[in-house]
Amino acid sequence: MSRLIPGNQKHLTLDDRLYIERALNEGLSFKDISKFLCKDPTTISKEVRLHRIQNNWNRGSFNNPYNFCVHRFRCKKTNACDKIILCDTLCRSCHKCNTVCSRFEKEACRRLDKAPYVCNGCRKKRNLCSIPTKYDYNAHAAQRTYEQLRSDSRAGVNRTRSQMHGIDAIVTPLIQQGQSPYIILTNHPELDMSVKTLYNYIDQGYLLTRNIDLKRKARFKPRKCHKTQISNREIFQGRSYLDFLALDLPSSAFAEMDTVLSAKGSLKCILTMYFPDTQLFLAHLMNRCTPGAVRLVFEQLQRSLGGTYEFISVFPVLLTDRGKEFGDPDCLEIAPDGMQRTSIYYCDPMRSNQKGGIENIHTMLRMILPKGTVFESLTGWEIRKIVNHINSAPRANLNGKTPYELGLKKYGPDILRALQLKPIPPDDVTLSPKLLKK
Incomplete structure (x- = not known):
């Protein structure tokens, strides 16, 4: 059994095809190309012949036709069309020559009949080449043809009619x-x-x-297609929910993170954070729901807390969903000074229950900002006001204590002051849209 070349069982990618195009333009052989791509030379040969594009050049005009006969330079023949009136003009300068002459023999290029089968890398200039039909290899066109063929091959039902x-x-x-x-x-x-x-x-x-x-089924509406998910699946390696569970962290060692979007009419959104052990809630207003806006919030929190080490003590691990705003974890995990300030893990798709604490606290946020609210007129001061009222509401599962009280006991007054949190008197706590009207 012959030894398999590493990588020869995989399909060609766009980068592979771009290299093939560059190599053909430089005049490299299929053998040299196959060594670089770790493929068999026949794979490169099939790829070029299957995806080469035909281009018809040198069509000429009616009064100045191009002659494609191999004998055109020495041919002295006249009246090949057998007109009644004899014609003294040489047939090689007539547009009917190639169609009526019995000695016509079409000129061919050996380069197109054997490797490399295309005109890429030919030293002869196009405007000086008399071959009527030319073939080129274009990487992007080849990739589009390949993707269409792959899509068509997977369409339909993989069963017979019977x-x-x-x-x-x-x-x-x-x-x-x-x-x-x-x-x-x-x-x-x-x-x-x-x-x-x-x-x-x-x-x-x-x-x-x-x-x-x-x-x-006829009673159900079609499900909406969510186009806000992260498309690059490579970032989930080592950051999946199973990896998070493998850490076996207590509830005091991580925080949950999510975003709340505005109704149509504003691009603003709210970045929310939740600590499961104390049920402490944080929220920050962002002008755009992008990775860059989330990074700015992280850097603002790091400056407010006093540095990278303080940020790590408050946010050692973050669990979030797969929204595009969290699609650059390296930028969020690494501080401007090059130190790692946190670790980010992602829930499974369509599994909001894996971070149920923050989803539950969003119901209290929606008591003040109901669905359909446009965030365009919201300010950072109003968001902090909402957060303080939510954190000052007692919880039954905290034995009647408030998240602010437990957060004060865990982090101390300096950290809460840096996070711009303060308590609200019990009788002044408002969890309705009236809060922003006061």
Whole structure:
């Protein structure tokens, strides 16, 4: 068995194709390209021949046609079209020459019939080349063709027509009897599919039954597509919720973080933090919901607390969701002086219960800022006012104490003063929109 070259079992990427294009322009052979990319030379050859683009040049004009015959320079033939009136003009200068001459032999380029199969790297200038059909390799065009082919190959149903008829013969009558897809698949394991797959078959019209025949699906609205999630999955390596659980931290050793968005009409948002052991709540107004705005809040907190070590003592570990505003963890974890000031971990997708404390405290925030509120006119002073009233409300699970009292006992007055927290008298605590009208 021959030894496998590292990486030769993977698809070519855009960077690989860009290198192939540059190497072809420099005149490198397929063997040299394959050594650099750790691929087989036949892979490079197939890639170039499959994705080369045909360009037709030198079409000429009616009065000045291009002649593509190999004999055009020495040919003295006249009247090849057999006109009744003899023509003294040489046929090689006529636009009909290539179509009517019996001795026509189209000129071809050996470069296109064997490696590299394209005009990339050819020393002959295009405007001096008489070959009518040229081929070029373009990395971006090749990548688009590859992605379209990959998408098309995965479309449709991976079953034969007879198999789909057999599935429909079982599913459709049972759906008409009022059974759900889960009941059908439980009683018919021979169908060998998941419940989600059967729902997809019905939704996409591969079966005779339709969504309207299902008991509950027709009553549900289509789910909204969340486009605010982090697209770069590499940052979750070592920062997933399982990695967070592996730390086995007590509730006093981490804080939860999230954002509250404004209604349409403002780009402002509120960055919130929550300490599970004391239920202390922090909030900061941001003009944009971006990683840069979150970083500015972190640096402001670090300056207020007095330095990196003080920041670590208050925020050693942060657990948050996968919103795009938290998509640059390295920038948030590393202080301007180069020291690591915190560690960030991410919950699983669509699992807000993994940080249920901060989601629960948001209900108190929404008592003052109901959904539909536009944050455009909000100020930092009003946010601090809201935070102080929330932290001054007693909690039953804290034995009637307030988060501010427990936070004062844990961190001391200096830290709370740096966080701009202060107590509110019990009878003055307001948890309604009236708070911002006073």
